[in-house]
Amino acid sequence: MRDLSEAVGIRPGSLYSHISSKEHLLLGIVETGITSFIDAIRPVVDEDLPAEEKLREALRAHMRVLDGQVEQTRVTFHQWQYLGPVNRPKALAVREEWESLFTRIVADGIASGEFRPREHFRLTVLMIAGILGSATEWYRPSGRSSPEEIADAIHDQIVGGLTSG
Amino acid sequence: MRDLSEAVGIRPGSLYSHISSKEHLLLGIVETGITSFIDAIRPVVDEDLPAEEKLREALRAHMRVLDGQVEQTRVTFHQWQYLGPVNRPKALAVREEWESLFTRIVADGIASGEFRPREHFRLTVLMIAGILGSATEWYRPSGRSSPEEIADAIHDQIVGGLTSG
């Protein structure tokens, strides 16, 4: 909180006329962080597109948002676990809403026959979420690959695998 | 450190006749943690097997080690970032050694023609690492799926993708 107050140019104690507690501030960062991903991806999910295209556009939307807020996303994806028993469930609820968007894309794709049926279908979603979560760590906005290039490489890997394409 | 001392049944200050500092203790946990994965996976990489089989066995080895030490692995994969500038590079070096095992499997598979060539080949390794890192969060040893089942589902997804198999 001292670092924070210095960054915004006020005294440590004065922060508390803007926020109610350190933890509530963290919750806010996490909630608005995930919400920005949800807002970017949901329109894609609602579109009338083949599942494969939907997944590609959803991944692109994700990477574009990440590109614009890497630091907040690092907090969003990894620091919610330090919330207390009152606020952690709130953060988890929003996170599950985000995950459910990918669940819908994959489930619809299987239902329509575009994707092959999978025994551990929930695992596929966990893997996509895991890849995007880890991308938060290694993605650099200043890197040589654009958000879209990275998104398409992820898409290609998830859809085509190592053998086909 | 107070929690820790209580858990082992000695006074807080007495910990320091066993360890030199809190951070050095963390480094030890991280280093031995990753090393146990490396030790389990390296023999597989050195075997004479098709790349696809190598990847399957490496993933199984990983999930078996994870199954035996979930808590230590959570520290290993996520808490090394809290090490200072002196010790973080040491932890990163071991982590990169772990990652390099998967790099070799994928690179060999591409070289032998078993896997299709990929533009962003390093990305594939980052995705595998990301999936295994996230598995640390959702894997439950008491769950209905064995380590091998999970490993094979991950293998199936990475190799076959969503469409072929």
Place this chain on the structure above:
DNA sequence: CCTACCGATCGGTAGG
């Protein structure tokens, strides 16, 4: 391994 303690830092508040 214990007793006793240190200085630093933490989130947060009272009163203006």
Place this chain on the structure above:
DNA sequence: CCTACCGATCGGTAGG
């Protein structure tokens, strides 16, 4: 938004 401060907790040490 500031001054001034609180009690709690932190990693760690001296001396036995």
